[in-house]
Amino acid sequence: MVFNSIEFVIFFVIFFLVYYFPLKEKTNLQNIFLLVASCVFYAWVNWKILPILVLSTIIFYWVGIGIHSAKSELRKSLYTTFGLVAGIGLLVYFKYTNFFITSFKNVFDCVGLHTNWHTFKIIMPLGISFYTFRLLSYVIDIKRGKYEPTRDFVVFSAYVAFFPTILSGPIDRPNTLIPQLQKERLFNYELAVDGCRQILWGAFKKIVVADNCAIYVNQIYDTIPLQSGSSLLLGAVFYTFQLYADFSGYSDMAIGLGKVLGFNLTKNFNYPLFAQNIADYWRRWHISLTSWLTDYVFMPLNIKWRNWGNLGMIFAIIVDFIICGLWHGDNWTYVLWGLYHGLLYIPLILSGAMFKKIKMETNKLGLPKLKNMVNMLLTFFLVTNGLILFRAENFNQAASYIERILSSSIVSLPTGGIKKMFPLIFILIIVEWVQRNKNHGLEINALKSHVIKFGIYYFLIGLIIWFSCKSSAFIYLQF
Numbered sequence: 167m168v169f170n171s172i173e174f175v176i177f178f179v180i181f182f183l184v185y186y187f188p189l190k191e192k193t194n195l196q197n198i199f200l201l202v203a204s205c206v207f208y209a210w211v212n213w214k215i216l217p218i219l220v221l222s223t224i225i226f227y228w229v230g231i232g233i234h235s236a237k238s239e240l241r242k243s244l245y246t247t248f249g250l251v252a253g254i255g256l257l258v259y260f261k262y263t264n265f266f267i268t269s270f271k272n273v274f275d276c277v278g279l280h281t282n283w284h285t286f287k288i289i290m291p292l293g294i295s296f297y298t299f300r301l302l303s304y305v306i307d308i309k310r311g312k313y314e315p316t317r318d319f320v321v322f323s324a325y326v327a328f329f330p331t332i333l334s335g336p337i338d339r340p341n342t343l344i345p346q347l348q349k350e351r352l353f354n355y356e357l358a359v360d361g362c363r364q365i366l367w368g369a370f371k372k373i374v375v376a377d378n379c380a381i382y383v384n385q386i387y388d389t390i391p392l393q394s395g396s397s398l399l400l401g402a403v404f405y406t407f408q409l410y411a412d413f414s415g416y417s418d419m420a421i422g423l424g425k426v427l428g429f430n431l432t433k434n435f436n437y438p439l440f441a442q443n444i445a446d447y448w449r450r451w452h453i454s455l456t457s458w459l460t461d462y463v464f465m466p467l468n469i470k471w472r473n474w475g476n477l478g479m480i481f482a483i484i485v486d487f488i489i490c491g492l493w494h495g496d497n498w499t500y501v502l503w504g505l506y507h508g509l510l511y512i513p514l515i516l517s518g519a520m521f522k523k524i525k526m527e528t529n530k531l532g533l534p535k536l537k538n539m540v541n542m543l544l545t546f547f548l549v550t551n552g553l554i555l556f557r558a559e560n561f562n563q564a565a566s567y568i569e570r571i572l573s574s575s576i577v578s579l580p581t582g583g584i585k586k587m588f589p590l591i592f593i594l595i596i597v598e599w600v601q602r603n604k605n606h607g608l609e610i611n612a613l614k615s616h617v618i619k620f621g622i623y624y625f626l627i628g629l630i631i632w633f634s635c636k637s638s639a640f641i642y643l644q645f
Contacts, residue, residue: 167207167210167211168333168639168640168643169368169369169372169416169419169420169423169640170369170372170373170634170640173210177203177206177207178423181199181203182426182427184199185199185200185427186353190352190353191350191352193348193349193350193351194320196351197320197321197324197347198320200324200328200329200347200427201320201323201324201327203329204324204327204328204329204332205219205327207329207332208292208293208327208329208332208333211292212289212292214289215289215291215292218256218260218291218294219291219297219326219327222252222253222256222297222298222301222326223301223322223323223326223327225249225252226249226252226253226301226304226305226322226326227315227319227322227323229245229246229248229249229252229305230249230304230305230308230315230316230322231315231317232245233245233246233249233305233308233309233315234308234314234315242309243309245305246305246306246309249301249302249305250302250305250306253298253301253302253305254298254302256294256298257294257295257298259288260288260289260290260291260294261290261294261295261495261496262492262496263285263286263288264285264286264288264496265496265497267284267285267286268285269498292332292333292643293332293333293334293643295493295494295645296331296332296333296334296335296337296645297326297327297332299337299455299458299493300325300326300337300338300339300340301326302462303337303339303340303458303461303462304340306462307339307340307341312341313340313341316340316344316348318348321344321347321348322344324347325338325340325343325344325347328343330419330420330421330423330424330427330431331420331424331431333640333643334413334416334417334420334640334642334643334645335417335420335434335452335454335455335642336417336420336421336431336432336433336434336453336454337432337454337455337458338431338432338454339432342431342432343429343431346428346429346430351427351428351429352428353428354428356611357425357426357428357430358425358426359611360422360425360609360611361421361422361423361424361425361426362422362426363422363606363608363609363610363611364418364419364421364422364425364605364606364608364609365418365419365422365423365426366422366608366623366626366627366630367415367418367597367606367607367608367626368414368415368416368417368418368419368420368422368606369415369419369626369630370415370626370629370630371411371412371414371415371418371594371607372411372412372415372416372419372640373415373630373633373634374590374629374630374633375407375408375411375415375590375591375594376407376408376409376411376412376415376641377412377633377638378586378587378590378633379404379405379407379408379411379587379591380408380412380638382400382401382404382584382587383401383404383405383408383557386398386401387401387557387558387563387567390563390566390567390570391566391570393570393581394570394575394576394578394580394581395570395571395572395573395574395575395576395577395578396575396576396577396578396579396580397580397581398567398570398571399571399576399580400580400584402550402551402553402554402567402571403550404584404587405550405553405554405557406546406549406550406553407591407594408641409553409556409557409641410435410438410439411594412640412641412642413435413452413640413641413642414434414435415640416640416642417434417435418435418606418607421433421434421606432453432454433453433605434452434453434454435450435451435452435453436449436450436453437450437598437599437602438450438451439542439546439595439598440526440534440542440598440599440602441542441545442523442524442526442538442541442542442545443514443519443524443541443544443545444507444510444511444514444545444548444549445511445514445519445520445521446523446524446545447545447549448507455490455493456490459486459489459490460486463485463486463489464482464483464485464486467481467482467485467486468482476515476516479515479520480511480512480515483508483511483515484505484508484509484511485508486508487504487505487507487508487511488501488504488505488508489504490504490507491503491504491505491507492504493645494556494645495644495645497559497560498560498561499555499556499558499559499560499561499564500556502555502561503552503553503555503556506552506555507552510548510552524538524541526538526602554567554568590629594607608622608626610622
């Protein structure tokens with residue numbers, strides 16, 4: 167059951183009616199109902215994965231209280247270590263066991279030591295990368311003294327299993343979501359309306375833009391040897407738009423659903439298409455993951471290696487991005503993709519521009535000035551180039567893809583039904599450029615004309631209905 171399905175619409179309408187009417191002003195009952203609904207939502211695809219979520223919740227609830235109650239630093243450290251080992255251990259087992267087996271087997275085969283190792287049939291729990299990072303930040307922050315654990319097991323469980331975000335984020339920190347679960351939640355009309363607008367914009371990005379790009383991209387990747395260099399180049403560009411529209415569309419819908427239920431969730435995207443360099447891109451892309459890795463991986467390593475100067479910072483950022491790549495899945499292409507982005511930071515670190523923000527300047531037409539446009543196009547090119555590796559099934563496919571792009575056929579005209587996608591991508595870019603200082607593309611509450619407002623709503627709804635028959639699963643559900 168995913169956001170772009172009829173089943174979810176029915177599920178959410180029923181949940182909303184019960185949540186705000188019989189349970190109005192009954193915070194404890196709302197939380198219990200939210201927890202039960204979240205478990206139903208999570209188990210909808212495969213109920214066998216639910217016990218892993220329940221076990222993780224129990225372990226970290228107990229560990230959090232243990233850290234806070236411990237009388238000595240040694241006991242605090244033991245509880246923290248247990249929590250980290252449990253969380254990372256579950257993640258490694260379910261996501262990377264077969265990856266390590268296959269990798270070591272290949273290494274041994276290369277040196278003539280043939281083994282009969284076999285992979286296991288392991289069902290990877292949905293959203294495990296997201297809720298595990300949420301749990302890890304919980305125990306680390308308690309250990310650092312930044313947060314006190316909640317003793318309310320229902321509140322903690324609802325924080326972990328919160329159905330709008332459990333499958334693909336955002337990765338909310340405990341000090342963001344738990345206090346909101348503890349407060350009374352009444353229906354807020356203005357917040358709910360804004361949430362519905364954000365859901366609508368997210369649905370447009372996913373169903374209209376991402377899923378149409380996917381048709382072309384999938385065809386391209388399935389027939390790489392038969393495609394011209396120009397078609398492959400266009401396929402790489404379309405995949406960049408597909409991935410952005412798909413994942414940011416999910417985030418918009420999740421955050422919008424949270425608003426309807428009275429929650430303000432972590433912003434996950436800040437118009438990365440307009441990033442001025444690779445550091446600016448990562449400040450705008452998957453913000454909840456980037457900030458998580460910055461706080462718990464990059465900063466500790468950067469402090470540890472600060473005596474090494476720029477070299478220490480380079481090592482820290484490369485390790486940070488390799489972990490970011492591994493977080494996405496059990497494939498060496500993700501590791502190399504992470505390494506690629508880490509290496510892109512080196513010029514910024516050496517020039518001292520890593521933490522500097524480039525001001526966006528516009529001309530009289532409201533468009534970016536030449537310098538800003540060049541920065542955006544260069545950043546887009548670097549991101550798109552890396553995403554060839556991200557999308558490929560293996561390194562050989564990625565190498566073949568790039569080799570074909572660089573062939574003489576790059577000067578030919580691309581083939582395939584691509585004409586209809588340009589207007590859709592154009593709508594996405596124009597709306598987000600105009601709204602780049604707003605929280606989301608459809609934040610138009612200041613617009614006074616109801617005719618224009620509802621005209622925009624009906625136009626987007628019409629496009630969504632028109633293209634809904636081609637809707638597919640969200641890309642980040644696999645991570």
